[in-house]
Amino acid sequence: MAKKDIGVCDESTFNEVFRKNGTELFNFLHFKYRDEDEAKDLVQEVFGKLWENCEKVSVEKSKAYLFVVANNLMKNVLSKKSTALKHQEYVKTKEASTETPHYILESSEFEGQLNQALSELPEEQRLTLLLKRIEGKKQREIAEMLGISEKAVEKRLFKAMKHLRKRLGNIL
Amino acid sequence: MQNEELIKKWLNDELTPAEQETFEESEEYKHFSKIWDGLEVASPPFYDVEKELAKFRENQASTTKVIKVSWTKRLVGIAASLLLVSVLSYILFQFTKQNQTLSFTAAQEELYLPDSSLVILNKGSKLSYSPENWAAKRAVELEGEGYFKVKTGSKFEVIAEDGVVSVLGTAFNVKQRASFFEVICHEGKVRVATTQDTTLLTLGKAFQLEAQKVQLFEVTALEPSWLKGESSFHKTPLSVVIDELENQYEISVDADQVSLKGTFTGSFPNDNLELALDAITAPAGYTYQVLNDKVVFTSENN
Numbered sequence A: 001m002a003k004k005d006i007g008v009c010d011e012s013t014f015n016e017v018f019r020k021n022g023t024e025l026f027n028f029l030h031f032k033y034r035d036e037d038e039a040k041d042l043v044q045e046v047f048g049k050l051w052e053n054c055e056k057v058s059v060e061k062s063k064a065y066l067f068v069v070a071n072n073l074m075k076n077v078l079s080k081k082s083t084a085l086k087h088q089e090y091v092k093t094k095e096a097s098t099e100t101p102h103y104i105l106e107s108s109e110f111e112g113q114l115n116q117a118l119s120e121l122p123e124e125q126r127l128t129l130l131l132k133r134i135e136g137k138k139q140r141e142i143a144e145m146l147g148i149s150e151k152a153v154e155k156r157l158f159k160a161m162k163h164l165r166k167r168l169g170n171i172l
Numbered sequence B: 001m002q003n004e005e006l007i008k009k010w011l012n013d014e015l016t017p018a019e020q021e022t023f024e025e026s027e028e029y030k031h032f033s034k035i036w037d038g039l040e041v042a043s044p045p046f047y048d049v050e051k052e053l054a055k056f057r058e059n060q061a062s063t064t065k066v067i068k069v070s071w072t073k074r075l076v077g078i079a080a081s082l083l084l085v086s087v088l089s090y091i092l093f094q095f096t097k098q099n100q101t102l103s104f105t106a107a108q109e110e111l112y113l114p115d116s117s118l119v120i121l122n123k124g125s126k127l128s129y130s131p132e133n134w135a136a137k138r139a140v141e142l143e144g145e146g147y148f149k150v151k152t153g154s155k156f157e158v159i160a161e162d163g164v165v166s167v168l169g170t171a172f173n174v175k176q177r178a179s180f181f182e183v184i185c186h187e188g189k190v191r192v193a194t195t196q197d198t199t200l201l202t203l204g205k206a207f208q209l210e211a212q213k214v215q216l217f218e219v220t221a222l223e224p225s226w227l228k229g230e231s232s233f234h235k236t237p238l239s240v241v242i243d244e245l246e247n248q249y250e251i252s253v254d255a256d257q258v259s260l261k262g263t264f265t266g267s268f269p270n271d272n273l274e275l276a277l278d279a280i281t282a283p284a285g286y287t288y289q290v291l292n293d294k295v296v297f298t299s300e301n302n
Helices: A011-033 A036-052 A059-076 A083-093 A101-120 A123-133 A139-146 A150-167 B004-011 B017-025 B027-042 B049-062 B073-095 B238-249 B273-284
Strands: B102-106 B109-112 B118-121 B125-129 B138-149 B156-159 B163-167 B171-177 B180-185 B190-194 B198-201 B205-210 B213-218 B230-237 B252-254 B263-269 B286-291 B294-299
Touching: A011 A036, A011 A059, A011 A123, A011 B049, A036 A059, A036 B049, A059 A139, A101 A150, A101 B027, A123 A139, A123 A150, A123 B027, A139 A150, A150 B004, A150 B027, B004 B017, B004 B027, B017 B027, B073 B109, B118 B125, B163 B171, B163 B180, B171 B238, B180 B190, B180 B198, B180 B230, B198 B205, B205 B230, B213 B230, B230 B238, B238 B252, B238 B263, B238 B273, B263 B273, B273 B286
Parallel strands: B138 B156, B252 B294
Antiparallel strands: B102 B125, B109 B118, B118 B138, B125 B138, B138 B171, B156 B163, B163 B190, B171 B180, B180 B205, B190 B198, B205 B213, B230 B263, B286 B294
């Protein structure tokens, strides 16, 4: 039996794994870094690792492998542009909507502040919160993805929300 | 903060209907649910997975990895990139001349063929192919020894003096030195055609042809030992072993005083002449003398 039979070395198998998990992995990295280009590059890097080790990773294990690598990679990322800075840019360039000026003012102020507050959160807390809020993951699923306990997930969620509540207290 | 327990339960979807009602009436709920709803703002941008996959494929085709040589990967990477650049510029250069054949002579080097198949050439080896005909026929001519990692696709042929090795996409080693011809299959299937017959090799199987004599044997190594700086042999005539020694160390061996009738099974390092000589001479009961770039073998019985 050839090694490649059990791994993901076959090109079409690998492509399927990419298509299936690429977006989720991108979202994951975007939650953490809030930087589109950064997240895209990291997705490439993570799949590069999978490709290097394709004969050791089965199709079933490939998703878990991707997130483990993503978690480890993230610890090595250095010298990122301040996410807070990125954020101001993001708010400024957000597309115009058809709401009344007053509403825009109010809501963009709220959104801007919320964005700002999100950027101040520790990466792990923000990631946990957004996996729950945007991806609709269960506590148990998040715990598995991050390699931590469910209790730790609950703690992070609460801490994150508490911080946002405190930070936005004046405009709620 | 009030209602801390309720908030935690709310986040964990653990509120009972009664608790839910109490919580929803509180001032805290208003704030928290506004934040919760507002978090929509953190939705990630659209990720074009097909575009990114194409980019990934493009990068993979132009980067080196696949082969793990024992030296620091970085050095290998740099060397291979430099090589790739020079190979590419060479190809470009050659394209300006028509009907040329590209050839490479190596002191163990990695090179990529137009379909991004990888070839690592052992010392004193030569590979040539015609870039113009590549699209029609994947074929290379080999003198010496090379390790091939072939991209899946149409038939790929390695033409050596004593035989033709054809595969679809797999990893294998071909060695043609003087009248010695050896093919080892490290992955998938390999077809070996000689003037006498055709043999199909599967993973871990090896074919050897020496003086019209065919020998089939098995190997466990995942890749040729010479990639790690060692020359290995399986029941190989001593004369062939000595040829390889001469090739690796660029020396000449004078074995006129000994009978070279036996075969050798084992290996010698490619970076330590003394160890290599010991490895070859000890089992056969020879001694040796080194004089500059010449080595003389003598029999201990003499």
